[in-house]
Amino acid sequence: MNKSESKYFNTALRMDEALLALLEEKDLDYITVKEICHQAGVNRSTFYLHYETIADLVNETLEMVNQRFLSYFPQQEEVVLANMSSREREELVLVTREYLLPYLRFIRDNKKVYRAAFRNPGSMQAHTRYGELKQRILGPILERFEIPAAHHPYYMAYYVEGIIAIVKEWLRQDCTDEVEMIADIIESCVGYGDGRRPCGK
Incomplete structure (x- = not known):
């Protein structure tokens, strides 16, 4: 990256951070x-020079946040899915510490976001991030548990909204x-005390 590109990148980063700071105080509109x-x-x-509209800045900021988020995870999605498909059904866990701890560390380190x-x-676009989680991780796990496809949206809503509620309370506690x-609390809430099996199975 040359000096001009570096200056352009640093200016864009300052605007990303500025947007996030303002979003803490008021709605985007x-x-x-x-x-x-x-x-x-x-x-x-x-x-x-960088953007045509605020919406362009929002899109760039979301991409920056997403890259930060992914960098906290030690393994790629393909590895997660491969591990999941090779495990016995009894060994499946809907929420594992392996992915829960990086997720929570990211939240702690990016409270403003x-x-x-x-x-x-x-x-x-919080729904987009959780949409990926539902489609790529929770969906296949629910299939392995032989949960009927028509039931999936309800199970996903239960688990995701529950985790979000805990995270919101944690953020209120700074x-x-x-x-x-927090990981212990989430694990105890998503199953029968051991984090295994969706409720009702």
Whole structure:
């Protein structure tokens, strides 16, 4: 990356961070280009050099957050799915510490992002991230448990919304409780105390 590209990248990063900071305070509909520029320490012409609209900045910010999120996980999705398909059904766990701990560490290290996402679920496209989780991880696991396909949306809503509720409460506590404690709580809530089998199975 040359000096010009590095400067361009650093300016874009400042605007990403500025947007996240503003989203903690207000809804996206009420954020202006002027406020973003002031928060980032750039002028309006610099903003329009990078983006046509605030929506473009939102898309870039979401991509930046997503890359950060993925970097916390030690294995790729293909490995997760391969491990899942090779395990006996009795060994399957809907929520494992292997993936729960990195997820919770990311939330703790990016509290601002998650507060903004919960404050602005539509504009931050939180449903998209959880949509991937449902389709790629929870869906195949529920199939292995032989849960009827028509029931999947309800099981997924139960588990995902439950985890989100715990995370929201943890954020209200400013993530002061240890990651391991929150993981223990989630694990105890998603199954019969051992994190295994969807409820009702």
